[in-house]
Amino acid sequence: MRTLTILGLESSCDDTAAAVLRQPGDGAAQILSSVVMGQNDLHSAYGGVVPEIAARAHAERLDTCVVQALDQAGFALCDLDAVAVTAGPGLIGGVISGVMCAKGIALGAGLPLVGVNHLAGHALTPRLTDGAAYPYLMLLVSGGHCQFLIVRGADDFTRLGGTIDDAPGEAFDKTARLLGLPQPGGPSVEAEAAKGNATRFRFPRPLLDRPGCDMSFSGLKTALLRARDEIVAEKGGLTRADRADLCAGFQAAVRDVLAEKTRRALALYLQENPAHPMLAVAGGVAANMAIRAGLETVCAKSGTTFTAPPLALCTDNAAMIAYAGLELFRAGQVDDMTLAARPRWPLDRSSPAMLGSGKKGAKA
Numbered sequence: 001m002r003t004l005t006i007l008g009l010e011s012s013c014d015d016t017a018a019a020v021l022r023q024p025g026d027g028a029a030q031i032l033s034s035v036v037m038g039q040n041d042l043h044s045a046y047g048g049v050v051p052e053i054a055a056r057a058h059a060e061r062l063d064t065c066v067v068q069a070l071d072q073a074g075f076a077l078c079d080l081d082a083v084a085v086t087a088g089p090g091l092i093g094g095v096i097s098g099v100m101c102a103k104g105i106a107l108g109a110g111l112p113l114v115g116v117n118h119l120a121g122h123a124l125t126p127r128l129t130d131g132a133a134y135p136y137l138m139l140l141v142s143g144g145h146c147q148f149l150i151v152r153g154a155d156d157f158t159r160l161g162g163t164i165d166d167a168p169g170e171a172f173d174k175t176a177r178l179l180g181l182p183q184p185g186g187p188s189v190e191a192e193a194a195k196g197n198a199t200r201f202r203f204p205r206p207l208l209d210r211p212g213c214d215m216s217f218s219g220l221k222t223a224l225l226r227a228r229d230e231i232v233a234e235k236g237g238l239t240r241a242d243r244a245d246l247c248a249g250f251q252a253a254v255r256d257v258l259a260e261k262t263r264r265a266l267a268l269y270l271q272e273n274p275a276h277p278m279l280a281v282a283g284g285v286a287a288n289m290a291i292r293a294g295l296e297t298v299c300a301k302s303g304t305t306f307t308a309p310p311l312a313l314c315t316d317n318a319a320m321i322a323y324a325g326l327e328l329f330r331a332g333q334v335d336d337m338t339l340a341a342r343p344r345w346p347l348d349r350s351s352p353a354m355l356g357s358g359k360k361g362a363k364a
């Protein structure tokens, strides 16, 4: 196999990103550069990502981002072998910005174009960071996604279940908003929860009474809202301890749901793949130490290896898109100028489409 160098672009939500990756024919892929330009400052006043603002910012920043990634890697466009781009799922304006930029580069520099599914980028990250061999089970938990995937190849996924409403990151963000804590909500709720008593409020563990690996998180925030309002009605406001206890109770509920559903998904996965006991997590929520600990306990009980990529590669980035693009390109999957931006693009074509759309776009 020959050495390949690939440029990746990502713009499906609120991070504009470009990265250059190089893989010697028989060696591990190296990230030569990975530039991520966040947009928190642009959306913070609105309490969520505003798709039109995100799309405009991507269109304005993608070229600068690409130039920075190439400069940091010490490569010019003519040195590349291909350009990979997120072609969905995500907020459509942003995805279009990325696909148009990648088409321009591909046409201008005469490079092959590879359209990548954003979720495949997350799902293949353990191969980039840990050299994980196929197959493995992946739990993707972020602000926009929550699903269990059996990963068998760069274009071979089986979805075992996922959220039927909110993603867990979304639930953390909403909880923070309800309690007057800063965004993004995950880190601030986790910090409060560390000071609180998780047994004072017993929040529901939705869908644990039903078989299967599907999850639901939207009812949790309603329960939290009710508990908050009861305290306010009784005492006129929330004390620091109330806030910490609410966060601790909420986090414990999310941890328990994810742990139990992971136990079930792992059992299904291991039935089919007993020789490959491995669970990988990705997505911003994987940064949560309580949730990680819950997953690690489940893995330990079944002798399963647990792996989580470093945080910068767990959250949205373009190195994962470049890597997924590289695997597809090596397998001969190349797109042409008809490559379309797709707001929805389930990884597993045989599983039923998910309903609903979160603040970060359509659920895949």
Ligand code: KG4
Binding pocket: 013, 141, 142, 143, 144, 145, 168, 169, 170, 172, 173, 184, 185, 186, 187, 190, 283, 284, 285, 286, 287, 288, 289, 314, 315, 316, 360
């Ligand atoms: O993967 P990500 O950066 O973006 C996408 O959603 O694609 O994930 C961001 C989400 C946010 O909802 C954020 O609140 C959540 O991940 N998050 C956390 C933690 N850190 C980030 N949730 C729980 N605990 C954390 N420590």
Ligand code: ZN
Binding pocket: 118, 122, 142, 315, 316
């Ligand atoms: Zn993502």
